Every structure is written in structure tokens, then in C-alpha cells.
Amino acid sequence: xxxxxxxxxxxxxxxxxxxxxxxxxxxxxxxxxxxxxxxxxxxxxxxxxxxxxxxxxxxxxxxxxxxxxxxxxxxxxxxxxxxxxxxxxxxxxxxxxxxxxxxxxxxxxxxxxxxxxxxxxxxxxxxxxxxxxxxxxxxxxxxxxxxxxxxxxxxxxxxxxxxxxxxxxxxxxxxxxxxxxxxxxxxxxxxxxxxxxxxxxxxxxxxxxxxxxxxxxxxxxxxxxxxxxxxxxxxxxxxxxxxxxxxxxxxxxxxxxxxxxxxxxxxxxxxxxxxxxxxxxxxxxxxxxxxxxxxxxxxxxxxxxxxxxxxxxxxxxxxxxxxxxxxxxxxxxxxxxxxxxxxxxxxxxxxxxxxxxxxxxxxxxxxxxxxxxxxxxxxxxxxxxxxxxxxxxxxxx
Amino acid sequence: xxxxxxxxxxxxxxxxxxxxxxxxxxxxxxxxxxxxxxxxxxxxxxxxxxxxxxxxxxxxxxxxxxxxxxxxxxxxxxxxxxxxxxxxxxxxxxxxxxxxxxxxxxxxxxxxxxxxxxxxxxxxxxxxxxxxxxxxxxxxxxxxxxxxxxxxxxxxxxxxxxxxxxxxxxxxxxxxxxxxxxxxxxxxxxxxxxxxxxxxxxxxxxxxxxxxxxxxxxxxxxxxxxxxxxxxxxxxxxxxxxxxxxxxxxxxxxxxxxxxxxxxxxxxxxxxxxxxxxxxxxxxxx
Numbered sequence: 168x169x170x171x172x173x174x175x176x177x178x179x180x181x182x183x184x185x186x187x188x189x190x191x192x193x194x195x196x197x198x199x200x201x202x203x204x205x206x207x208x209x210x211x212x213x214x215x216x217x218x219x220x221x222x223x224x225x226x227x228x229x230x231x232x233x234x235x236x237x238x239x240x241x242x243x244x245x246x247x248x249x250x251x252x253x254x255x256x257x258x259x260x261x262x263x264x265x266x267x268x269x270x271x272x273x274x275x276x277x278x279x280x281x282x283x284x285x286x287x288x289x290x291x292x293x294x295x296x297x298x299x300x301x302x303x304x305x306x307x308x309x310x311x312x313x314x315x316x317x318x319x320x321x322x323x324x325x326x327x328x329x330x331x332x333x334x335x336x337x338x339x340x341x342x343x344x345x346x347x348x349x350x351x352x353x354x355x356x357x358x359x360x361x362x363x364x365x366x367x368x369x370x371x372x373x374x375x376x377x378x379x380x381x382x383x384x385x386x387x388x389x390x391x392x393x394x395x396x397x398x399x400x401x402x403x404x405x406x407x408x409x410x411x412x413x414x415x416x417x418x419x420x421x422x423x424x425x426x427x428x429x430x431x432x433x434x435x436x437x438x439x440x441x442x443x444x445x446x447x448x449x450x451x452x453x454x455x456x457x458x459x460x461x462x463x464x465x466x467x468x469x470x471x472x473x474x475x476x477x478x479x480x481x482x483x484x485x486x487x488x489x490x491x492x493x494x495x496x497x498x499x500x501x502x503x504x505x506x507x508x509x510x511x512x513x514x515x516x517x518x519x520x521x522x523x524x525x526x527x528x529x530x531x532x533x534x535x536x537x538x539x540x541x542x543x544x545x546x547x548x549x550x551x552x553x554x555x556x557x558x559x560x561x562x563x564x
Numbered sequence: 565x566x567x568x569x570x571x572x573x574x575x576x577x578x579x580x581x582x583x584x585x586x587x588x589x590x591x592x593x594x595x596x597x598x599x600x601x602x603x604x605x606x607x608x609x610x611x612x613x614x615x616x617x618x619x620x621x622x623x624x625x626x627x628x629x630x631x632x633x634x635x636x637x638x639x640x641x642x643x644x645x646x647x648x649x650x651x652x653x654x655x656x657x658x659x660x661x662x663x664x665x666x667x668x669x670x671x672x673x674x675x676x677x678x679x680x681x682x683x684x685x686x687x688x689x690x691x692x693x694x695x696x697x698x699x700x701x702x703x704x705x706x707x708x709x710x711x712x713x714x715x716x717x718x719x720x721x722x723x724x725x726x727x728x729x730x731x732x733x734x735x736x737x738x739x740x741x742x743x744x745x746x747x748x749x750x751x752x753x754x755x756x757x758x759x760x761x762x763x764x765x766x767x768x769x770x771x772x773x774x775x776x777x778x779x780x781x782x783x784x785x786x787x788x789x790x791x792x793x794x795x796x797x798x799x800x801x802x803x804x805x806x807x808x809x810x811x812x813x814x815x816x817x818x819x820x821x822x823x824x825x826x827x828x829x830x831x832x833x834x835x836x837x838x839x840x841x842x843x844x845x846x847x848x849x850x
Contacts, residue, residue: 262616263817286615357720409804411721418800425701427721536614552613555818556629562814563806564635 203287205468217249218475221273225436225496227252238488248475256414257364268469271476276460277312278532289465299484313463321463327498328459330450332433345374360431363412365558371398377455388533389541395549435497456528606824626825643808647791653731654787658738666746721803737786745779792830
């Protein structure tokens with residue numbers, strides 16, 4: 168008996184040793200400083216026959232959701248690149264998917280793009296190979312979240328604000344402020360929702376900018392420890408109000424429809440989907456402003472179909488496709504010429520495509536780092552990894 | 565050709581053994597134990613806090629995080645509670661059902677009942693849980709519609725919903741081993757007990773229960789371990805409640821080493837459970 172046990176112990180130990188040895192030989196992928204050197208594509212070749220895309224829901228539509236919403240079929244016919252899409256629910260999802268190396272292109276928000284660049288997961292983009300880049304709004308090009316040291320890492324896609332959704336037939340009077348989702352005496356207790364990602368901490372910080380000016384929060388992604396703790400307190404107080412946190416947009420839309428959720432943060436595309444199913448729901452940008460996103464199409468450093476990837480990036484930045492996405496998802500397009508092609512001629516005005524004043528109180532998702540992003544140097548800010556831990560702790564308490 | 569090959573192996577006994585065992589042993593050691601060992605090793609790594617890349621450097625930070633944060637103690641106790649409740653509910657439901665199938669009904673309907681118990685396993689897990697979502701939906705779900713008039717309301721999404729959903733999902737895994745155990749139980753034991761004047765409940769407690777105990781343990785290993793590792797049910801009908809599996813799911817994309825650390829909890833609980841089961845001797849008579 169004892170002898171047997173010894174033998175099995177030795178077997179387990181040897182397996183462990185083998186695996187450890189296997190690990191240490193292929194490490195060195197982590198980089199602590201600077202951007203890993205990744206080569207840029209020099210010239211465009213023939214398409215590989217397919218392209219694998221990680222995108223936000225609603226960014227890559229081939230008519231299967233709504234027959235009128237289709238900017239993929241034409242691209243497939245024209246280039247011979249079959250489009251395979253994988254929707255990411257959160258930026259963290261997208262970063263993880265891109266690290267697998269199985270995808271060619273990603274529509275990364277600002278809280279994913281820098282992590283991807285510094286992780287060596289995406290390659291610099293040769294904008295000369297993308298003719299439609301010329302028509303992109305100048306103030307979206309070469310921004311801190313899509314370029315490093317004057318090298319472009321992607322093609323701007325569009326931007327928008329996270330909205331406050333409410334069921335017009337149930338929530339009366341209509342909300343005007345984020346206070347409605349943080350009010351501990353809310354009559355809608357148990358029917359409020361929040362986005363299930365650490366980045367939602369920024370929404371609480373944004374709310375505190377208005378309600379507790381003494382905390383001195385200037386930018387919701389640059390929180391020192393005191394400010395961060397205050398934001399977490401807000402979320403802890405909010406938790407009893409929440410019925411469900413949403414990560415899966417389809418479940419979220421179903422909840423809005425059934426009345427399980429009547430109030431909470433959302434994207435315009437969810438409102439469009441719920442409305443399409445006959446739900447009485449509206450979305451507003453509350454008085455405090457909002458968190459939001461400015462997305463970038465990036466190409467993987469391990470892309471197996473780089474030519475199709477470039478063709479896709481050029482296609483999605485083209486006025487027609489860009490107008491299609493912008494209108495379907497409910498965001499401001501990035502291509503200046505898109506505005507003439509939207510079905511609703513007021514779309515660009517409604518979504519303030521060229522209206523810089525509107526974007527003043529929209530805080531695009533960003534990755535918090537220890538060096539405060541708002542320029543403060545006298546304190547250390549809470550880095551995103553701590554946000555993740557705090558969120559996990561909050562959700563499981 | 566085949567003949568000469570078989571002749572060759574017939575003579576070389578040792579070679580024959582190696583040829584026979586290499587594939588299954590490789591599978592067991594590399595794919596099965598290897599994955600477990602990988603999990604154990606990863607739990608001691610850490611990540612670059614900015615890019616999320618795994619840094620292969622031994623440290624105990626993950627375990628420290630797990631043990632010092634009260635949230636993970638809560639989620640551990642909650643998950644354990646759910647797994648125990650599910651196991652108890654499944655046993656209570658399965659024993660009378662299996663007894664009826666094995667001892668009371670005729671051989672013809674016996675076969676039909678076994679088939680009926682197995683049918684839910686043919687449907688997809690997701691379909692069944694989404695069905696429970698529409699049933700439990702507070703306010704306008706099937707349960708509220710059906711039982712509302714007599715004053716019973718749906719528990720809504722949360723802990724009770726998870727227990728109901730998991731009990732439903734794993735019930736067949738409890739019924740089948742108990743049914744098999746009861747099949748082997750000789751009828752004359754029950755008759756003898758009755759003849760000697762024992763009440764039904766006394767017979768159950770003194771004769772049936774000890775004899776089907778190994779089957780009960782076998783069933784509980786399924787229901788307990790399956791509940792312990794589940795996360796999809798909690799995601800769909802758990803409301804904002806999370807189980808250990810959800811913590812792993814939440815972290816594996818952002819912080820793989822921490823997810824591995826959390827995943828060690830159910831592994832340890834199961835190891836402990838199997839050890840306790842072995843001490844009772846139930847494994848030997850299974």
C-alpha cells in the first residue's frame with residue numbers, strides 16, 4: 168500500500184517537473200517597459216479567403232439580425248474574404264481573445280487598445296494601405312489610445328456615450344441623472360441593472376464628480392486611493408438595488424423586454440434591439456455626462472489573414488459601411504463622408520459627429536495606470552489590475 | 565501479415581504490454597493529470613498589471629488575495645451551501661422515486677420509467693436552464709402565473725433559483741445509482757423485516773438505507789461535484805449571485821493565475837470529500 172502511494176507520488180512529481188520545464192523554456196513574453204517591436208505590413212497582397220474578427224455586438228452585421236442591416240455580404244463578394252465574427256462582451260474579453268492569436272482584427276475600445284499595444288498583441292497599422300483613412304475626422308487620428316510615439320496602431324471606428332436606459336411605461340417621471348441608479352431609496356429597487364465589468368467603477372466616479380466635488384475627481388479613470396474607495400462605496404450601496412448585472416447584451420435586452428430590468432446603463436444598440444421587439448424603452452445621456460467609448464480597428468500581431476484584415480479595415484472605414492455601423496449601433500461615425508450616407512440625414516447631428524462641445528463630458532473608456540492619467544504627480548493612482556480585484560470582490564461579497 | 569504480427573507479440577510479452585498501455589497511460593498522465601498539474605502551477609504565477617500577460621515567477625500573492633478578502637470566503641461558503649442543498653434535495657427526491665422503480669412497479673413500466681428519467685439528459689443544458697428562467701421570472705413567469713392565485717410566488721433569480729435549477733439538472737445522476745443499488749437489494753430482506761414486525765420506516769432506516777448507502781455516496785459525488793463547479797446556471801438564473809465557477813469565469817480572461825487559485829478550492833473540497841468517503845468504506849463496496 169505504502170509502496171504504491173510512493174510510486175504514484177513520484178509519478179505526479181515527475182509530471183509537474185516536466186510541465187515546469189516546458190513552461191520556463193518558452194517564457195519571456197512579458198514586457199514591463201516599452202512597446203514590443205512588431206513589424207508593420209509593407210504592401211497589400213492577395214486575400215487569404217477569410218478573416219477572423221473580434222468585435223462589439225452590432226459592429227459586424229451580415230443581415231442575419233435584420234435583413235436591412237448588412238455591410239458584410241458585399242465585402243465578402245467583392246474581396247472573397249469570408250468574415251467570421253466573435254462578439255466580445257467586455258474589453259477584458261476582447262483582450263483575452265486577442266491573446267489567443269486566433270483572430271486577425273479587433274474593434275478595441277480605449278480601455279483595451281493600450282493593453283493590446285503594450286502586450287505586443289497588435290501590430291502597427293500602415294495607414295497608406297487604407298485609402299479610406301484619409302477621410303477620417305482629423306481629431307480622432309493619432310490619439311493617445313490609438314497611437315504610440317507617432318505610430319498609428321489602428322483605424323478610428325466611431326464613438327458614443329453609455330446611456331441611461333429606462334422603460335418609458337414604468338419609470339415615471341423620466342430620469343435625468345445617474346442619481347436614479349444610485350439612489351438607495353429608489354422605487355425600482357431590484358429592477359436596476361449595471362454593466363458587469365470593472366470599467367463600471369468609472370461610472371460611479373463620474374457620479375461622484377458631480378455629487379461630491381470635495382473628492383476632487385477630475386477624470387474618472389484617474390482615481391487615487393481615497394477617490395477609488397469612495398467610488399467602491401457608491402457601488403456597494405448600489406448593489407442591493409441591482410436585479411442583475413449585465414454582460415451578455417442579449418440577456419440584457421430580454422430583461423428590458425420582460426420588465427425584469429427597468430432602469431440602468433446601456434448602449435444605444437440594445438435600446439434599438441429592444442424597441443425592435445416592441446419594448447417601450449428610451450436611452451438618454453444624463454446631466455452629469457457619461458462614460459463612453461472611442462473604438463479603433465486593430466490588426467493582430469499574429470494575424471494569419473493579414474491581407475483580408477487590411478481589406479476589412481479599409482471596408483469598415485469606408486463611408487457606406489461606417490455610416491451603416493454608426494446608425495445601427497447608435498454612435499457617431501469616424502468617417503466625415505459617412506454623414507451624407509446615413510438613412511436618417513440628421514444622424515450625424517443627433518450623435519454630434521463633428522460637435523466637439525458635446526464630447527466634453529463624455530469620458531471614453533481608458534485603462535487606469537499607476538501614473539495618474541489626469542496629470543497629477545503628487546499621488547499614485549489605482550491601476551486597472553486593482554480595479555479588477557475590487558470589482559471581483561464587490562460582485563462576490 | 566496480421567498473423568505474423570500477432571505471433572510476434574505473442575512471444576514478446578513485455579512489448580505487448582507496452583503497446584497496449586502506452587496510449588491510455590499517455591492520455592491519463594499528459595492530458596488528465598498534466599492539466600491538473602498545470603492548474604496547480606499556474607496558481608503560483610502572477611500577471612503584468614497593465615498588459616495582463618502572465619509572468620512565470622513563483623509567488624503566493626494569489627493565495628494571499630484569496631484568503632484575506634472576505635468576499636471569497638463568502639462565495640466559498642455560498643457555493644458549498646448550494647452544493648450541499650442540491651445533494652440533499654436530490655437524495656430526498658431520488659430515494660422514493662428509485663424505490664418505486666425498482667421494487668413496486670412491474671418490469672414493463674420499470675423500463676419506461678428508466679427511459680423517462682434519462683430523457684432530460686438528451687436536451688441541452690442551456691435549453692433547460694433558459695426554460696427555468698422563463699418559469700422563475702418574477703411577476704410574469706410560469707411559476708407566478710400558475711401558483712400566484714394560491715399565494716405562492718416565484719423566489720425570483722438568486723440562491724433558491726440556483727438550487728432549484730441544479731437539483732433539476734442533476735436529479736437523474738442521483739436516481740440511477742440508487743436505482744441500481746435497490747435492484748441488487750434482495751426482496752426477501754424487506755419481507756423478513758416486515759414479518760418480524762418492523763414498521764416501514766424502521767425497515768427503511770435499518771435495512772434499506774445501510775444497503776444503498778454506497779449508491780447514495782456514488783450519486784452524491786455526481787450532484788455535489790457538478791454543483792460545485794457550475795457557473796452557467798448561476799449566470800442565467802442566479803440574478804447577481806455568484807458561485808466559485810463565476811469567479812473563475814470572471815477572472816480567467818483578465819487574471820489567469822488568480823482564476824487557477826480559485827479553481828483549486830473545488831478541487832481541494834472534492835479531494836477531501838473523496839477521502840472522507842473512502843474512510844466510511846463506501847468506495848470498497850461500490
